[in-house]
Amino acid sequence: MNKVFTMDAPATSRRLDDMRQGLVGKPLDRPDGPFKVTGTATYAHEWNLDGMAYGVLVRAPFARGTITHIGREDIEAMAGVLRVITDARFLRNPAQGTADEAPIQGPTEVFYLGQPVALVVAETFEAARHGAQQLTMKWDCKTAVIDPETAETEEGENLEQGDLDAAMKAAHATVDATYHTPCHTSAAMEPHCSTAVWEGDELTLYGSYQMLNYNINELADSLGIDAANIHMRAPYVGGGFGSKLGIAPEAVAAAIAAKELDRPVVVALSRPQVFETTMRRSETTQRLRLAADANGKLTGLGHEALVSNLEGETFSEPVTQSTHFLYAAENRKMAINIARLNKTCAGSVRAPGEAVGMPTLENAMDELAEKLGLDPIDLRKRNLPERHPEEDIPYSSRKYAEAMDTGAAHFGWDKRNRTPGGLREGEWLIGHGMAGASRVNSIGEASARVTLSRAEDGSALATVETDMTDIGTGTYAVLSQVAGEMLGLPMAQVITKLGDSRLPKGAGSGGSWGASSSGSAVFLACEAIRSQISEKLGLREEELEMKDSEVTSGNTRRTLAEVLEDGPISAEGTIKPGDTADDVNQASYGAYFCEVAVNAVTGETRLRRMTGVFGAGRILNEKTATSQCYGGMVWGIGMALTEEMVHDPRDGHIVNHDLAEYHLPVNLDMPQLDVILLDERDDWACPIQTKGIGELGFCGAAGAIVNAIYNATGVRIRDYPVTLDKLLDGLPED
Amino acid sequence: MKPFDYDRAKDATSASAAAAKGATIIAGGTNLLDLMKLEVMAPDRLIDITRLPLKEITRTSDGGVRIGALVSNSDLAADPTIRTNYAVLSRALLAGASGQLRNKATTGGNLCQRTRCYYFYDTDMPCNKRAPGSGCHALEGFNRIHAILGTSEACIATHPSDMAVALRALDAKIEIEGSGGSRTIGMEGFYRLPGDRPELDNTLQSGDVITAVMLPAPVTDARHVYRKVRDRASYAFALVSVAAVAQMDGDKIKEIALAFGGLAHMPWRDGAVEDLLRGERLTPAVLDAAADKLLADAKSFGGNDFKIPLARRTLKAVLREACTTGERT
């Protein structure tokens, strides 16, 4: 008996609140944690199959042109080398998230420096890498376009409402500022990797991927085979952040090589290859225009961005995503233009859109607050729309004002420095800043199977199965919690199996929708199981109480083990997005507050403390949710202060393609971060009232830090990241 | 990584003999192995010196200290004598790399680590230091971390070591076992400017093995400062660093040694700056004069323009810190 539910109306019954097991929301440990810290969780490179060969991809060392010759023979003559493979099916770049089909293919026509053009396969990794390094090639060069400012552009989104120019002219106060954010990389800890093995026409691919139900079709389409012949496994993924959403070059190359050589082949990317051939976040140039009347009410809001991508790619960084609904203003203009460049493919990197669009919007709001002489919180609150200012629909649940108030109280916002550049401790200039957080919310169609059975010792056991992934976020934990809560079982009696394409299809991990989508599917499956149990016992489902492996209702009390005497009970739950996606505007919200110290001599910035307050619907696990927010805020520190992927303007070569020179924040860059999660239920979001939290912690975080730097120094930097060289000129001391 | 032969040296003489025949010395391997994986360096033969008895820090008859070439960066930084009498060295070491790297990194290896120029690390890019004659891609490329003093048309790379900057300020000497026996070279003669031979980082000859670093007797009553300016709080190379050892006579500078990292192909020291400061009170005019002198010939290349004002600011701040009277730190 399965249960399919479409989100066409709000789920107001909030059934999880009626359950008694007490698992949901608790800061429980991840069941997969011990496997990870003891090295027994098997990642994509660790399957060690019999007879496995090693493949290393070779990049095009130029940004645009055609390969005319590959020096295959010399390399195939090298000790240990098995074959140099080039194949028309090689991927130019990874598939975009949820593409469900192959991306552009072919290794001969080169579109960016770093495009994989050959695979060297050898008996050992060392021999393969040496062969790859020594492979020579010839090519005909074409002119590469690297700089978005001078490139040809295409028009993307374009919205005009009212007359922004007129509003700007008539305004009491305005901001018209251009901000720049550089390219970013996700830098997940586990580099991308695939191990491929064929049995006849059946391919098994162990990969590091986020969305198996799409990946399997992308892989099938890339190889020209039937998806039914592919089995993908990704039980553990060492971080993804969007860079593992779509099938990537190493998977297709590994599958082709394994077929040609008739033995398993593993292909892992080196760190420079992760930079060069997996998704980058586009650089952005953003013009923000704000017009306000004397009461601090916005009359005009403009957000126009220039982003980039490769030719033929449909993705463009959705910079304005939250700007559309966050603040009221009658006259609006939002536009995105896309420059076609010969740079690594641009795609989803954690929180595409808000990641770079929110900090800049929040910088502009900070600039406006100063011009109006208003507390930045006050300015924001004055401009919260009643209804979506463009679509005229209501908001589902919006904890924005509460997040700001809670954060302000916790942080001591009233004691902030009020004179930019005016607070000093020795060599250090101290400043405070805040910014809002906003991230759109959605769910994807997802199914999960839950089976109640008796374990060997006779006790009841729930098994949750879906192809959904856990990319380090806590999926194993939260799905077990939902099932345990619904079926009255402690965590130890729930087993969650993930990352296997033969299991019911989940939504995958991406866009912060995983927990809501797959959590709802598990919830629905459990509801179906509860119905089966109640039927069996002749009781009403709504009156069943399931707790500690027992079912009670009125005077009836049974152990689950008894209920399962004549066999397991199993059900599949399926959630589908529906009308609530369009009837209301759904987003999760928050606010950041921070204190920075900027060295007056050197311009070095040190974050001293940071508070983030977030409202993301029901929290399934306080610990994993908090960790997501920590992680998001750490990304914010990186974006504000250090992270920048630099392309050499002459040849499009990523200059700093390793973790020594692409500066992620290190421990010493991070003070203690405070995360506060607000109590919220969003009935419009999904049957378990959750919203996305995986990206929210990042959506605006960098803006708070940059606002604080302004407050500390009086220097407004609009070019991310705020490295010391940009501040030096404006600092007092020489 | 190219396949290679590997030998373990029995003693310094045999290490030297192997090196003279073309073997590359490997100590902690924290730099060399990375370069070999990328085939920036592709030796046919490695001679591993890590079993040699060069792990001691001992007092010398002239009141100084002898640091074996295999003393790890961690051990050296933690040594009580170094911390007490040569604080600038301990601080410079702790400002470098990470705890894990410092546990492996050796004194000799740290001196000989290669530049961090991005183009040097990528074998598809032109680089005169890696492939002489291929051109310098940094000159008109992304050169944020590059040198502003002593550069040449052929190369604008910096030497990345923090330790070496402190050693330069301390007038250390390098003890070498070479084909012609052992000898010592002062820090002033160990490194070289790129000129038209940027492939040579230092003046070591074929067959030379560093066996020790010698520190002279400590300067008494000196204030030691090491200040490293970098892009993140830890685990980043110096954009600019300054090592200072200053002795005061009342409010006048009696003696001062200043060495700079991040500015040149070698730890930079400018006697004229020290001459100018000696005997002076630290007035704003003197501070400016010292900075002017240091940077008189500075030349930047776009991405590293900021290093000129940054060096100026950092020098002045370090002087203010080092040349105050009062308790020695």
Ligand SMILES: Cc1cc2nc3c(=O)[nH]c(=O)nc-3n(C[C@H](O)[C@H](O)[C@H](O)COP(=O)(O)OP(=O)(O)OC[C@H]3O[C@@H](n4cnc5c(N)ncnc54)[C@H](O)[C@@H]3O)c2cc1C
């Ligand atoms: C990510 C990262 C960050 C770092 N950050 C910093 C930093 O901030 N500051 C800093 O100063 N350093 C930094 N380092 C560099 C580190 O200090 C050096 O890698 C280390 O000191 C090298 O010592 P080693 O013993 O491992 O040398 P090896 O890698 O073994 O050798 C390096 C070179 O020295 C030669 N060599 C070694 N010993 C001898 C000898 N006795 N005689 C002659 N030649 C010899 C080798 O042939 C080789 O060419 C960093 C390194 C990394 C990887």
Ligand code: SF4
């Ligand atoms: S600066 Fe020196 S190391 Fe860098 S590219 Fe030029 S020659 Fe090579």
